[in-house]
Amino acid sequence: DLAKTGFKPFFAAYSTFLQRAFDQAFQEVSLQGLAVRLLLDRAGLVGGDGAVHHGFCDVAILRVLPKAAIMAAMDEPSLKACLEFMRSYEEGLSSVRYPRDNCSERFASEPCPPFVLGKARCLTPQFDLDGPGNNGSGVPDVAVLAFGTCAVDAMAAADMVAGTHRVAVYDARFAKP
DSSP: EEEEEEEOEEEEEEEGGGGGGGIIIIIIIIIOOOEEEEEEEEEBBOOGGGGGGGGGGGHHTTTTTTTTTEESSSHHHHHHHHHHHHOOOSSSSSEEEOOOOOOTTTTTTTTOOOOOOOOOOOOGGOOTSTTTOOOOOOSSSSSEEEOHHHHHHHHHHHHHHTOOEEEEEEEOOOOEE
């Protein structure tokens, strides 16, 4: 009802509990074209919380919903940028998934570009065709597209092979669209 009256509702829940709320997300939000924002905590494997708290089905569950925007944050700055995007996304349901663990500080000193619907973020400036860091180094040997915190792990892997392979790493940001 809040979304129907012009409010911008944000709802936080454990990712794993979303499966219990699928009917509401589908019938009460998506089919009516309402802009409700889901914040999905404990996305992924959550260690000590146990198997029933592993949030790994949310992407598959939400991908079937029309006009859903499904996002993941790789760190705190990207979570803030994602929340700003969600605040203004009015086409339908939007969600952001984030893990239980501590956030990486790797990109904390860099400005986090705003989220743009369906657009990935290049994390390797030398291969970012749109960015000021492009040094004309050409085409990478391989490009890695990672979603959420896996983008930080992909950067660490790219660093390990930097002497022998040119790796472009992208934070996908969106699982849909």
